[in-house]
Amino acid sequence: xxxxxxxxxxxxxxxxxxxxxxxxxxxxxxxxxxxxxxxxxxxxxxxxxxxxxxxxxxxxxxxxxxxxxxxxxxxxxxxxxxxxxxxxxxxxxxxxxxxxxxxxxxxxxxxxxxxxxxxxxxxxxxxxxxxxxxxxxxxxxxxxxxxxxxxxxxxxxxxxxxxxxxxxxxxxxxxxxxxxxxxxxxxxxxxxxxxxxxxxxxxxxxxxxxxxxxxxxxxxxxxxxxxxxxxxxxxxxxxxxxxxxxxxxxxxxxxxxxxxxxxxxxxxxxxxxxxxxxxxxxxxxxxxxxxxxxxxxxxxxxxxxxxxxxxxxxxxxxxxxxxxxxxxxxxxxxxxxxxxxxxxxxxxxxxxxxxxxxxxxxxxxxxxxxxxxxxxxxxxxxxxxxxxxxxxxxxxxxxxxxxxxxxxxxxxxxxxxxxxxxxxxxxxxxx
Numbered sequence: 001x002x003x004x005x006x007x008x009x010x011x012x013x014x015x016x017x018x019x020x021x022x023x024x025x026x027x028x029x030x031x032x033x034x035x036x037x038x039x040x041x042x043x044x045x046x047x048x049x050x051x052x053x054x055x056x057x058x059x060x061x062x063x064x065x066x067x068x069x070x071x072x073x074x075x076x077x078x079x080x081x082x083x084x085x086x087x088x089x090x091x092x093x094x095x096x097x098x099x100x101x102x103x104x105x106x107x108x109x110x111x112x113x114x115x116x117x118x119x120x121x122x123x124x125x126x127x128x129x130x131x132x133x134x135x136x137x138x139x140x141x142x143x144x145x146x147x148x149x150x151x152x153x154x155x156x157x158x159x160x161x162x163x164x165x166x167x168x169x170x171x172x173x174x175x176x177x178x179x180x181x182x183x184x185x186x187x188x189x190x191x192x193x194x195x196x197x198x199x200x201x202x203x204x205x206x207x208x209x210x211x212x213x214x215x216x217x218x219x220x221x222x223x224x225x226x227x228x229x230x231x232x233x234x235x236x237x238x239x240x241x242x243x244x245x246x247x248x249x250x251x252x253x254x255x256x257x258x259x260x261x262x263x264x265x266x267x268x269x270x271x272x273x274x275x276x277x278x279x280x281x282x283x284x285x286x287x288x289x290x291x292x293x294x295x296x297x298x299x300x301x302x303x304x305x306x307x308x309x310x311x312x313x314x315x316x317x318x319x320x321x322x323x324x325x326x327x328x329x330x331x332x333x334x335x336x337x338x339x340x341x342x343x344x345x346x347x348x349x350x351x352x353x354x355x356x357x358x359x360x361x362x363x364x365x366x367x368x369x370x371x372x373x374x375x376x377x378x379x380x381x382x383x384x385x386x387x388x389x390x391x392x393x394x395x396x397x398x399x400x401x402x403x404x405x406x407x408x409x410x411x412x413x414x415x416x417x418x419x420x421x422x423x424x425x426x427x428x429x430x431x
Contacts, residue, residue, distance in 0.1 A: 111269025112140030
């Protein structure tokens with residue numbers, strides 16, 4: 001069977017076994033069979049540079065993580081109602097990276113679960129149910145948090161939409177807001193509306209990097225006035241650090257630290273254990289006690305010994321390889337190189353990024369800033385054909401999303417940029 005026939009057979013088998021509309025990347029989906037570091041290989045033996053996946057945070061098949069999983073799985077993996085120090089050791093190590101007020105945690109299997117718990121914590125702490133989020137975001141796929149994910153609004157829900165309100169996500173290209181004034185004003189209006197209709201304001205849930213919304217350039221300290229409005233109104237600030245945490249900014253372990261805010265709750269997931277399913281909710285002892293008293297919550301697998309061993313190994317590898325420094329150095333170099341491309345290619349309207357999240361917004365013309373959505377799609381598919389895996393995001397789906405594993409190097413940047421240069425030169429800029 002040819003590689004093309006094998007791929008088509010897999011696509012048909014997925015549709016039969018998983019149902020229709022199960023998403024895949026690219027017009028020609030990639031059949032990945034192996035990974036190492038920042039590289040992936042398909043079934044035909046072709047090698048791809050991974051510029052997208054933050055799940056293998058310290059690199060695909062990282063030896064330290066693999067060994068930790070093997071050693072623990074060879075010893076014990078069991079139900080979380082038995083005592084085991086692995087979970088406690090990990091929570092102590094994790095919370096030590098945050099403000100001292102954030103010292104307790106619940107471990108889950110996914111970021112969706114973590115955000116679901118965070119919203120229930122906010123209700124327990126405030127006695128209110130009104131949640132505010134930004135208007136082009138994604139926070140997970142439980143029945144509760146899926147209602148907040150404006151990038152994929154469900155046609156059917158559970159009648160929860162009455163509790164949710166939305167404010168415009170920042171856009172440093174079209175609507176610069178360096179002091180967060182417009183976001184603060186919108187937040188104050190929606191808080192007042194929730195109080196007026198009797199719902200009440202419980203929480204603001206945001207990704208500090210607004211990553212699904214195009215990771216706009218926002219200055220250090222930007223989040224502080226937003227946090228002040230939330231606290232003044234008696235609400236809870238929840239920072240979803242699933243994509244932005246674990247040193248990816250290059251300057252701080254958590255994006256909320258760079259933006260000078262101390263959340264009441266921090267949620268996380270994807271990169272915590274390098275692909276082993278781990279998520280977490282970190283909060284204050286007071287808020288945790290209220291939640292534990294008012295809600296019965298238990299997770300069979302969240303915090304199991306093998307998952308905690310994998311998560312601890314990620315922190316060990318980050319320290320041993322100094323990956324946060326690498327994110328700062330390589331990220332700065334990548335942004336400079338992207339800005340050089342912007343001088344050559346009129347399709348690039350704006351370059352932005354922070355550490356090892358960087359990219360460019362594609363436009364049809366600079367004056368009108370017209371989104372080049374279809375062009376961006378052609379670019380990412382052309383890059384895939386040349387062995388570079390990346391994606392797109394943002395309100396208009398026209399921003400290249402480059403979010404590689406943390407060991408990404410300057411040589412990897414050079415390979416990415418030279419390939420992107422060729423693709424931009426060869427892809428027609430058409431609507």
